[in-house]
Amino acid sequence: MFEMSMTNKLVLGTVQFGLDYGINNHTGKLLEEEVFVLLDNAWENGIRYLDSADSYGNAGEIIGKYHRNRNNRFNVLTKFKMDSFQQSIFEKVNNSLKILGIEKLYCYSYHSFNDYINYPEIIYELVSLKRNGIIKKIGISIYSNEEFSRVIDSNEIDVIQIPYNVLDNDNLRGQLIRDAKKRGKEIHSRSVFLQGLFFINHDHLPEKLRPLNKYLKLLNEFAIAEGLSISAIALNFVIHNPLIDSILVGVDNVAQLLQNISIIDAKYYESINRFASAISVSEINLLNPVNWK
DSSP: OOOGGGGGGEEEEOHHHHSOOOTTOOSOSOOHHHHHHHHHHHHHTTOOEEEEETTSTTHHHHHHHHHHHSSOOOEEEEEEOGGGOSSOHHHHHHHHHHHHTOSSEEEEEESOHHHHHHOTTHHHHHHHHHHTTSEEEEEEEOOSHHHHHHHTTOSSOOEEEEEOSSSSOHHHHHHHHHHHHHTTOEEEEEOTTGGGGGGSOGGGOOGGGGGGHHHHHHHHHHHHHHTOOHHHHHHHHHHTOTTOOEEEEOOSSHHHHHHHHHTOOGGGHHHHHHHHHTOOOSOGGGGSGGGGO
16 A cells, blocks of 8 residues: 555656656657546545646646646646746736636746846745745755755745755755755755656667666666665655655656555665665766756
8 A cells, every 4th residue: 555645745747748758758748638637646646736837838728727627726836937038927927827727826936046046136026926925935946066055045945946866866965955954945856767767778878878877777786686666766765755845756647657656665765765875976967967968
C-alpha cells in the first residue's frame, strides 16, 4: 500500500500538457482528454498542487478548462518571465487567474534568477499582491548554488525551487538547504528523474552527457542489488527528505502517475540516502539540462 500521506508532497508538473518535453519522452504533448483523466487520478490519490508557467504553451488553458468542468480545484504554482510581459504584473496575475480558472495562486515565482536581479522593483508589486491575498507565496526557481545562496536571505521570497536528485544531491546543496530552512523558506525540488536521463539506455547517451555514465552505472548497480526500480530510488530519495517540502514530478500518462505513487515507501529511504551520499558528481555543469544542448 502506498503512503497516501506522502502524496500531499507531490506537485504535478504540467509542462507536458502544453509542450513536448523531456529527453526520454517518446509520446509528446498530452491530448486534452488525457490531461483530464490524469488530473482526475491525481486528485483521487491526494495530489492537490500543480506547477505551471507562462512558457508552458497552452498548459494553463487546459488546466482552466479542467477547473471549469470539474468540482476539483488544484492549488497552482506558476512562474513568470519578464520577457513575456506586455502588461503590468497585476494585469498579468489577473489574466493568469482567469486562464487557470481559479481565484488565487498558491505561489507566483520568478522563472529566472536574472529577472529577480535585473528587475528589483517587481518584488514590491508581488508583495502587494500577496498582501491583498491574490497570491499566497512568492517564489523563485534557481539553477545554481550561487543563485541559491543569493536568495536565501531575501525576506520577500517564501519558496525556493531547486534541482535535487540522487546525483544533484546533498554533497552539492545540503548545506544551502539547511540554511534556507533555518530562514523559514519552503523548499520545492524538481528534476527528481533528471528530466528522464535516469531511464535512458547508457549506450544511447548523447556524447556530451557520457561523462555522467559512470554515475548512472552506479545507480543501476544499486538498483539491481536492492531489487528496486530506478524510479523508486529516485522518488523515495527526495520525497522522504524531511527538509524538502514539495517534490515536482512530471508524468506522461496515468499509468506512470499511479506507478510513481505506488512505489512511495519510507523503508527504502535510509539505504538510498546512504547510496546517494557516496556520490559526488564532479561534472556539475552536466546536471543542468540547460547545458545539454
